[in-house]
Amino acid sequence: MNLPVVTPLPSREPLLDTFGRVHNNLRISVTDRCNLRCTYCMPEEVVFMDKHQLLTFEEITRFVEMVAPLGIDKIRLTGGEPLLRRNLPRLVEMICKVPGIKDVGLTTNGIMLANLAQPLYEAGLRRINVSLDTLDPGRFRQLTRRDGLEKVLDGILAARRAGFDPVKINAVSIRGITESEVIPLARFAREHKLEMRFIEYMPIGADQWERDKVYFAHEILDQIEQGIGPLSPAKDYDPKAPAMEFEYADGGGRVGMIASISRPFCMSCNRVRLTADGKLRNCLFALDEVDVKPMLRDNSPAEVIQSLVRKNVWTKWEGHEINSARFVKPQRTMHTIGG
Ligand code: SAM
Numbered sequence: 001m002n003l004p005v006v007t008p009l010p011s012r013e014p015l016l017d018t019f020g021r022v023h024n025n026l027r028i029s030v031t032d033r034c035n036l037r038c039t040y041c042m043p044e045e046v047v048f049m050d051k052h053q054l055l056t057f058e059e060i061t062r063f064v065e066m067v068a069p070l071g072i073d074k075i076r077l078t079g080g081e082p083l084l085r086r087n088l089p090r091l092v093e094m095i096c097k098v099p100g101i102k103d104v105g106l107t108t109n110g111i112m113l114a115n116l117a118q119p120l121y122e123a124g125l126r127r128i129n130v131s132l133d134t135l136d137p138g139r140f141r142q143l144t145r146r147d148g149l150e151k152v153l154d155g156i157l158a159a160r161r162a163g164f165d166p167v168k169i170n171a172v173s174i175r176g177i178t179e180s181e182v183i184p185l186a187r188f189a190r191e192h193k194l195e196m197r198f199i200e201y202m203p204i205g206a207d208q209w210e211r212d213k214v215y216f217a218h219e220i221l222d223q224i225e226q227g228i229g230p231l232s233p234a235k236d237y238d239p240k241a242p243a244m245e246f247e248y249a250d251g252g253g254r255v256g257m258i259a260s261i262s263r264p265f266c267m268s269c270n271r272v273r274l275t276a277d278g279k280l281r282n283c284l285f286a287l288d289e290v291d292v293k294p295m296l297r298d299n300s301p302a303e304v305i306q307s308l309v310r311k312n313v314w315t316k317w318e319g320h321e322i323n324s325a326r327f328v329k330p331q332r333t334m335h336t337i338g339g
Contacts, residue, residue: 032336068100089119129197224255
């Protein structure tokens with residue numbers, strides 16, 4: 001009789017999955033609330049989580065303390081809109097102090113950044129990504145269903161003044177919308193020494209995604225080369241990294257492409273995610289999650305939580321399957337997972 005081969009779960013190594021991917025990167029959502037309503041991300045009407053459902057700063061930090069010995073050394077705070085979480089700089093400070101954590105980043109829509117950039121920098125944050133899809137106020141209102149472009153621009157400039165270098169600007173790339181935004185955004189980034197990154201539109205929002213609506217990375221690259229000037233792969237170009245990085249031949253900085261659809265980077269994925277209500281997800285598109293909140297709330301021993309994390313990572317699938325008929329869209333939309 002042939003017995004099935006069961007690959008044993010490693011108990012000492014770094015956070016590995018069965019494809020040999022090592023996980024060192026944790027994205028933590030600190031709230032599902034947002035002060036914008038980007039059409040590709042979330043619905044207009046939302047029932048947000050109750051405050052008591054959210055992990056406290058102490059619970060988040062305790063989780064980070066438990067996963068750092070497993071090899072997690074890179075953290076990114078996100079949401080929802082993370083700056084809506086009161087006293088966020090305090091959380092940054094708490095996480096930065098955890099032994100083994102080398103890098104703490106933040107992804108924000110920038111609306112509240114003008115006042116928070118300096119306190120966040122002082123708390124130890126060094127990496128910041130601001131999401132901005134357009135420089136046109138009407139188009140901003142159409143995409144986000146709110147006003148606020150000026151506040152975002154103020155926030156970006158405040159982040160530069162506070163010392164963040166680089167400040168990365170993330171724009172979602174949607175056919176019919178992005179074409180007219182690429183050159184103005186790329187010029188704006190060059191002018192202010194920001195790093196512009198375009199992210200291919202993914203099926204994770206509340207709206208109806210279709211492949212035809214993705215404005216692909218290679219189309220954006222062509223547009224920039226024709227409208228601004230030649231680009232070449234950056235010196236430290238890493239074909240396995242999520243962002244393909246390019247440099248302007250004239251020394252005008254960098255531009256990155258996150259081509260999740262046309263060039264999925266699942267085989268080099270090193271990420272796990274913790275939602276604001278304490279669910280662990282081993283993929284943005286995961287259909288299953290593990291609830292670690294009860295264990296954090298009843299002070300379960302570190303080994304119990306560490307073993308759950310190991311199991312969750314070990315069972316990670318090969319990739320998101322967006323380009324196949326097998327793809328199943330997760331129930332949660334982006335704002336409740338954490339982008
Ligand atoms: N509120 C913060 C912000 O706007 O950066 C953090 C959360 S937001 C969900 C994180 C990132 O996900 C943003 O850059 C946003 O543009 C991106 N995003 C949301 N929905 C997306 C989609 N359907 N496809 C690609 N990127 C998406």
